[in-house]
Amino acid sequence: MATSSFTKKSLGLESPEPAVTPPPATSPTTFVKKPKLPSRKSRKRDIPEGLWTKCPKCATMVFDKELDENLKVCPHCQHHFPIGARERIHSLVGTCTFEEMDASMTSVDVLNFTGTASYISKLEDYQKSTGLKDAVITGICKIGEHRAGLGVMDFTFLGGSMGSVVGEKLTRLIERSTEKALPLIIISTSGGARMYEGMFSLMQMAKTCAALAYHAKARLPYISVLTHPTTAGVMASFASVGDLIIAEPGAMIGFAGPRVIKDTTQAELPPGFQTAEFLLDHGLIDAIVPRKELKPRLIEYLNYMTVGKN
Numbered sequence: 001m002a003t004s005s006f007t008k009k010s011l012g013l014e015s016p017e018p019a020v021t022p023p024p025a026t027s028p029t030t031f032v033k034k035p036k037l038p039s040r041k042s043r044k045r046d047i048p049e050g051l052w053t054k055c056p057k058c059a060t061m062v063f064d065k066e067l068d069e070n071l072k073v074c075p076h077c078q079h080h081f082p083i084g085a086r087e088r089i090h091s092l093v094g095t096c097t098f099e100e101m102d103a104s105m106t107s108v109d110v111l112n113f114t115g116t117a118s119y120i121s122k123l124e125d126y127q128k129s130t131g132l133k134d135a136v137i138t139g140i141c142k143i144g145e146h147r148a149g150l151g152v153m154d155f156t157f158l159g160g161s162m163g164s165v166v167g168e169k170l171t172r173l174i175e176r177s178t179e180k181a182l183p184l185i186i187i188s189t190s191g192g193a194r195m196y197e198g199m200f201s202l203m204q205m206a207k208t209c210a211a212l213a214y215h216a217k218a219r220l221p222y223i224s225v226l227t228h229p230t231t232a233g234v235m236a237s238f239a240s241v242g243d244l245i246i247a248e249p250g251a252m253i254g255f256a257g258p259r260v261i262k263d264t265t266q267a268e269l270p271p272g273f274q275t276a277e278f279l280l281d282h283g284l285i286d287a288i289v290p291r292k293e294l295k296p297r298l299i300e301y302l303n304y305m306t307v308g309k310n
């Protein structure tokens with residue numbers, strides 16, 4: 001049926017100028033065919049994209065709305081999907097209690113770094129795609145009855161990498177918490193230091209830890225929450241020095257990646273190496289807390305850790 005209608009149309013096209021363009025039999029057919037294709041596909045396009053997400057652990061198709069309502073945790077196998085910093089904050093703090101700090105702080109390209117793309121263009125791209133200025137959001141909030149300093153990292157912004165802005169925002173948060181005698185919670189997810197800022201990103205490791213030392217000296221509690229993945233420079237600095245270190249189930253936590261360790265040590269790595277569960281067994285972390293239980297558990301921990309302070 002389709003071919004007959006094509007030939008009819010093609011005859012109509014040919015008629016006005018047969019002498020100028022003696023057309024090969026195929027070309028008009030392909031010319032007419034094109035508009036037909038989208039109309040056939042349009043039925044499929046009626047289904048909005050991104051309505052379902054396939055769980056990488058149990059391979060079930062999960063309805064996105066259900067996933068959102070479940071704080072991005074698979075309702076079938078409890079796999080923890082990544083969650084954005086703002087969504088995380090929303091799930092933890094009391095309504096309208098979050099006072100964001102340094103919301104507009106952005107990185108400067110001190111090294112004039114250019115790889116496959118310039119650092120500045122990368123920053124602009126990520127700022128547009130994520131709606132964030134950098135890979136961490138910090139502020140003072142209320143969790144349960146406790147006022148606390150809260151920093152939440154976001155992996156979608158350049159792999160949650162720690163550059164000078166992440167370091168500076170966290171340091172200011174820690175210092176503000178010390179000044180106001182508040183407990184501190186930092187929720188990490190990071191691929192490590194930001195290579196685009198070279199030494200400036202490495203310096204953030206010492207800076208954040210120094211600020212934390214003053215916070216500890218004031219006998220104020222710091223809870224570090226490790227989420228998938230927390231690695232390298234972030235794990236080697238502020239994320240691993242919490243008074244209490246808790247992690248989400250299945251989170252990958254470590255310094256160097258397993259391949260690098262295997263190549264360096266030439267040793268077979270034990271099963272489950274660098275998972276939250278493995279690290280709990282070996283004493284690096286204190287507890288594994290599912291995302292949906294995080295808020296009540298943080299409140300419970302703060303109750304214990306701030307006895308006699310409020």
Ligand SMILES: [Zn+2]
Nearest residue numbers: 055058074077
């Ligand atoms: Zn699942």
